[in-house]
Amino acid sequence: MNERAGLRLFRVAPVLLLVVLAVAWQLPEQRWLRLSSSDPEVARQMTSTLDALPDEPLVLVGFDPDLGTYAEVRPTVRALLADLLARDGRLAFVSLTAEGRALASAEIARLGRGAANPTRLLDLGFIAGAEAGLVDLTRGVQLPGDEADGSFARQVDADGIDAFDAVAVIGGNDLGPRSWVEQVAPRIGEIPLVAVTPTVLLPEVQPYLAGGQLAAVLGTPRDGAAYREGLDLGNLERLVDPTPPRSLPLLIGVLIAVAVLGQTLGSRLLEFLRAARAPAAG
Amino acid sequence: MSGFFGTTTADVVATWVAAIVTLVVLGALIGERRLFGWSQHLLAGLATGFLALIALTEVLGPRLVQPLAADPAARPDLWAGVALAATAAAAPWLPRQLSVIPVSIAIGALAAFALGGAVIGTLLPQLDASIARPGGSAAAMVAGALAAVLTALVLIGFLHGMPRGRLLSGAAGAGRWLLIGGLGGWLGFLILSRLILLVDRIGFLLGDWLGLAP
Numbered sequence: 001m002n003e004r005a006g007l008r009l010f011r012v013a014p015v016l017l018l019v020v021l022a023v024a025w026q027l028p029e030q031r032w033l034r035l036s037s038s039d040p041e042v043a044r045q046m047t048s049t050l051d052a053l054p055d056e057p058l059v060l061v062g063f064d065p066d067l068g069t070y071a072e073v074r075p076t077v078r079a080l081l082a083d084l085l086a087r088d089g090r091l092a093f094v095s096l097t098a099e100g101r102a103l104a105s106a107e108i109a110r111l112g113r114g115a116a117n118p119t120r121l122l123d124l125g126f127i128a129g130a131e132a133g134l135v136d137l138t139r140g141v142q143l144p145g146d147e148a149d150g151s152f153a154r155q156v157d158a159d160g161i162d163a164f165d166a167v168a169v170i171g172g173n174d175l176g177p178r179s180w181v182e183q184v185a186p187r188i189g190e191i192p193l194v195a196v197t198p199t200v201l202l203p204e205v206q207p208y209l210a211g212g213q214l215a216a217v218l219g220t221p222r223d224g225a226a227y228r229e230g231l232d233l234g235n236l237e238r239l240v241d242p243t244p245p246r247s248l249p250l251l252i253g254v255l256i257a258v259a260v261l262g263q264t265l266g267s268r269l270l271e272f273l274r275a276a277r278a279p280a281a282g
Numbered sequence: 283m284s285g286f287f288g289t290t291t292a293d294v295v296a297t298w299v300a301a302i303v304t305l306v307v308l309g310a311l312i313g314e315r316r317l318f319g320w321s322q323h324l325l326a327g328l329a330t331g332f333l334a335l336i337a338l339t340e341v342l343g344p345r346l347v348q349p350l351a352a353d354p355a356a357r358p359d360l361w362a363g364v365a366l367a368a369t370a371a372a373a374p375w376l377p378r379q380l381s382v383i384p385v386s387i388a389i390g391a392l393a394a395f396a397l398g399g400a401v402i403g404t405l406l407p408q409l410d411a412s413i414a415r416p417g418g419s420a421a422a423m424v425a426g427a428l429a430a431v432l433t434a435l436v437l438i439g440f441l442h443g444m445p446r447g448r449l450l451s452g453a454a455g456a457g458r459w460l461l462i463g464g465l466g467g468w469l470g471f472l473i474l475s476r477l478i479l480l481v482d483r484i485g486f487l488l489g490d491w492l493g494l495a496p
């Protein structure tokens with residue numbers, strides 16, 4: 001391939017990638033590519049943790065994903081929220097980052113559009129102060145003015161964080177499961193912490209799971225898919241994503257990424273070999 | 283499908299705006315940088331505006347102004363906060379000894395909470411969890427010992443500018459290679475996350491915007 005053709009291919013490659021991914025997105029899902037065919041143990045751990053909660057559990061949802069990785073966890077997050085509501089749970093949302101607050105607002109609005117019972121949802125809003133804000137949350141929960149009514153709100157107002165039976169952390173941003181484990185868990189006793197995180201946070205949260213500081217974590221798309229497949233949500237099925245994530249475009253994208261990396265490594269290796277051979281020839 | 287938009291007129295408009303901005307961002311791949319630059323400015327402006335909005339409506343209003351307006355004498359801590367904020371705002375015109383106070387308190391508090399939490403919430407529990415106890419399985423003991431060796435090697439890899447022997451240099455080199463391997467694995471996870479985001483955007487354009495079901 002001459003230099004001009006290589007340059008042309010380099011310019012067209014991104015468009016080709018988009019077209020290939022778009023075509024792959026349209027193709028029917030292949031059974032052998034199902035994300036949920038992974039080890040179901042992680043999903044079972046999440047389900048058994050939720051099963052162990054009392055009836056009609058009160059769950060504090062620490063909602064701080066980031067925009068760059070939310071697409072990865074979104075189907076699992078929505079399934080978890082629907083699962084908790086299907087267990088007659090009551091959910092209080094709180095965010096400590098601006099991105100998390102924006103996404104929490106969007107998800108609460110979406111639950112409203114899906115006709116989720118509004119008496120089971122509480123929007124605690126945004127808490128400033130990062131780690132200090134988290135510590136402040138363990139000392140008392142301040143309700144926004146427009147959320148002060150209702151038995152759920154009164155219970156949270158009276159008991160603070162002790163009112164909750166579990167904490168579910170949606171991670172991705174700076175203040176994710178690690179911050180909750182470090183700042184909140186030592187101050188709240190035996191309330192179980194569960195988390196949904198993007199894969200990029202897996203190395204960070206895995207030690208907490210192994211050490212028992214997190215009761216359950218859904219940290220990869222496959223774990224999330226296995227969890228979603230095991231759910232029986234009844235009429236709350238409307239609250240989950242109607243279109244499951246597509247695995248074929250992902251596979252193609254990963255293969256292309258590996259090929260690009262391999263090509264870079266290969267050309268480096270060739271350069272190295274040529275440089276090593278040149279003095280010997282000289 | 284992202285599911286963020288409903289079927290009202292406002293939602294349809296929002297879908298179209300989101301689709302156009304997505305196309306503008308993807309247009310950077312084929313060299314259309316000017317529109318992409320404008321979309322970056324739009325994002326920065328929206329993020330700043332949103333941050334200011336939640337600061338006003340969810341922090342300053344309900345947590346500072348309203349309590350002080352309701353009973354000014356009941357919350358002396360809030361007046362101290364107001365004084366610190368005013369000092370920070372007037373820092374360019376104040377003597378340095380005075381203007382550094384709010385920044386010092388902010389940095390000190392942040393470091394104290396972060397460091398205290400890291401020790402109590404991460405370091406001590408993780409050390410406790412990694413200790414190989416008698417009666418544990420052989421696999422757990424080997425895994426614990428291996429984790430301790432790898433951690434020690436990576437920590438040694440951070441030693442710079444100190445006189446070393448051959449053994450320590452070898453350990454530091456091994457530690458740095460382990461660190462690079464760890465970073466490589468982390469970048470692999472990051473590529474996967476970004477790839478999922480790209481496929482999600484394509485799904486948004488095809489599904490939410492054009493109405494093509496897979």
